[in-house]
Amino acid sequence: MSGKGRAFTGFFGGARYDRFAALFGMKAPFYRKALGPLALGAGERALDLGCGPGPMTVLLASRAHGEARIWGIDLSEEQLAHGRTKVDPSTCPVTFLQGSMDELPFPDGHFDLVMTSMALHETPPPVRRGTVAEVARVLKEGGSSFSSTGAGPAWGSGASSGFPSAAGVRGTKTTGTTSTPDSVANRDFFPRRTATSIP
Ligand SMILES: C[S@@+](CC[C@H](N)C(=O)[O-])C[C@H]1O[C@@H](n2cnc3c(N)ncnc32)[C@H](O)[C@@H]1O
Numbered sequence: 001m002s003g004k005g006r007a008f009t010g011f012f013g014g015a016r017y018d019r020f021a022a023l024f025g026m027k028a029p030f031y032r033k034a035l036g037p038l039a040l041g042a043g044e045r046a047l048d049l050g051c052g053p054g055p056m057t058v059l060l061a062s063r064a065h066g067e068a069r070i071w072g073i074d075l076s077e078e079q080l081a082h083g084r085t086k087v088d089p090s091t092c093p094v095t096f097l098q099g100s101m102d103e104l105p106f107p108d109g110h111f112d113l114v115m116t117s118m119a120l121h122e123t124p125p126p127v128r129r130g131t132v133a134e135v136a137r138v139l140k141e142g143g144s145s146f147s148s149t150g151a152g153p154a155w156g157s158g159a160s161s162g163f164p165s166a167a168g169v170r171g172t173k174t175t176g177t178t179s180t181p182d183s184v185a186n187r188d189f190f191p192r193r194t195a196t197s198i199p
Contacts, residue, residue: 001075004100005123008052013078017053026118031056034117034148040068040092044112047138048072049101049131050119054083054094056148060115061091068092071106073099074119102130109140117148144172 001007008017021027034056040046042065048057051072061070069092074080080096087094099105101116101123114135120128135145 001100003124004075004102004127005050005119007075008122009076009078013076014053014082017079017082018055021052021055021118026055028055028059031059031117034146035059035063035115038063038113038115038144040064040070040112042067044068045110046070046113046115047104047106047111049114049116049135050074050122051083051096052076052079052119054080054086054096056115056117057083057094057096058086058088058091061094062088064092066092070094072096073101073104075100100127102127102134104134104138106138108137109143110138112140112143114139114143114145115148116146120147121149142172 007013012020038060040060040063044065045068046060046064048054048060048070051057051074054072057070057072064070072080072083072094074083074096075098077098080098083096097105101119120131123131139145
């Protein structure tokens with residue numbers, strides 16, 4: 001899938017990716033910050049875009065109802081194969097699929113949650129734009145999305161330490177669009193959270 005973004009393979013793929021990511025602070029606390037209080041109830045479905053070997057995918061699975069379901073999609077089969085080895089069979093079903101985040105093989109309104117961490121910046125602008133449209137398409141009305149990325153060290157803030165700090169954008173789908181985090185719907189879903197900082 002050329003032109004879709006940087007597929008992490010070889011030196012940067014699979015088990016090596018984990019070690020490399022840890023050097024940049026992308027460890028469990030980073031993903032716990034990114035997910036915040038999110039969990040999935042019975043029958044709910046979530047999708048992780050550019051999931052890599054699934055650090056956030058499997059964390060969400062660990063706190064999901066057994067009848068929820070989670071998919072991760074990534075360009076790199078090497079990342080996905082490593083992710084499959086991390087799935088705990090006692091959690092809800094988790095499926096890792098090869099593909100690009102701007103061409104999702106799912107019907108409209110399929111997901112309660114679409115999330116992504118540290119991946120959008122690996123794609124060229126047309127893919128990012130296509131991804132936003134796809135997220136709006138595959139989310140259910142009232143479904144939620146968030147994008148988490150590294151914000152660099154938050155020196156001296158007291159609220160966050162280490163690199164990277166988790167920062168991102170959260171939104172709730174209303175009437176066919178993904179709202180900005182200032183919308184009333186978003187405040188209802190994530191009280192006292194803002195677009196720029198996930199404590
Ligand atoms: C920095 S890694 C982040 C992986 C994981 N989300 C995490 O937090 O560790 C970026 C991932 O995005 C994937 N990627 C790049 N372009 C993509 C695209 N168009 N669609 C799906 N995955 C993509 C890469 O293969 C890589 O696994």
